[in-house]
Amino acid sequence: MTEAGAPSTLLLSERIRVALADEITTGLLAPGLSLDEQQIGDRFGASRTPVREAFRQLASAGLIEMRPRRGAIVAAMTPERIVDMFEMSAEMEAMCVRLATYRMNPIERSQLRRLHEESEAMVAAGDIDAYDQLNWRFHRAIYEGTHNSFIAQQATELRDRMAAFRRTQLREDGRPERSRAEHGALLDAIMRGDGEEAAKQMRAHMFNASSAMERLVATMREERDANA
Template sequence: MARSHIADAAKVVPLAAAVTTLAETIRVALAEEIIAGRLAPGTEIDEQQAAERFGASRTPLREALRELAAAGLVTIEPRRGVRVAALTLERLGEMFEVMAETEAMCARLATHRMTAPERFALQALHEASAATVGAGDVGAYDALNREFHSALYRCTHNGFLAEHAQALRLRLAPFRRAQLDGTDRLRRSFAEHAAVLREVLRGDGEEAGRQMRAHMLTAGASLASTMRGPG
């Protein structure tokens, strides 16, 4: 019975997780350039040039810029345009600290509140991401990674907490995606998910929360290392 539930869940997961909008493609590309330092703080992002570069209209471009502004990566000022913001490592650490505590709470509550079908679905999500790790497919892994975390939010069966966690996740989305580009980060992220899942399936909410907190703080440290660059 368990295998049947897992197989059914695995069929649905890739379709739901693989959808990528043009706005998201633009957001990811610009975020990676900003975080890697290829777009320096203060650099103006010309909307017309950016739209032409991505072969997009102003609508998806502006949606991407709004998301980047919410994450603190750019500033948008009326009549003055869009500029790359200065982001300190201290600020980044604060953001991931809040995210780590929020996700730890979600993992702890979800462990005790999720239903059997929800457990099977979470396990299926994790198993589906294994192939993307082997292929080194960051985009596909990122989509399944988002769904893994979102599933835990829903499994808390606390609507307010789930909404808060999702809103925070959206705000930090550019950073969470960029940290996956770190050396061997896909494999390590997958192993960290496995540790969380193991405790969830064992029913140890406290340990699941601790593993999730460590997972998020490790992600933040990986991103900080990327931003500091070599040396």
């Protein structure tokens, strides 16, 4: 989703970050490309301050590099590297959901179910931004449900680094619906107290996200090459 489709509730720096992250993760902005602050600002009708904040966040996520005399450069990110990151994320998330299944209290379980129920309207409306934000809240509730602050911190940091890729895969046709269904299977396992099944479902959930990302990028590259 480009800046034209971003909801007005997002801060301007966040709108810029989301749009550029989408374009970087799908290859529309090629590795090594210089990003000019003034040009980006003109594109979004923004001053340099929100552009610089967006660049700071993108650099923190490893999507761009800030180099002396060259400014912001799109970082090199191979498909193999992205798959490796999803694999690591899958194991971290599986550990979190297994622990959370055994440690979440009834109130936390109810809150997780409520988040899942809230997502139905967002998916039906095709609101990717809203679903992405709720998706983050759903996973964060699982991290907190581990009742292990160190694990929750590590999972959050990895999630933040993966955020752009995990958001982009939601753009594949039908992916939000499938993602929500996968959340439902996760929730069922948690409610049954089956930590091993929950971990299995989480690994599958992350594998499906990685596969969706790969397919989306391949499709967009084919479309770009066809129009070249």
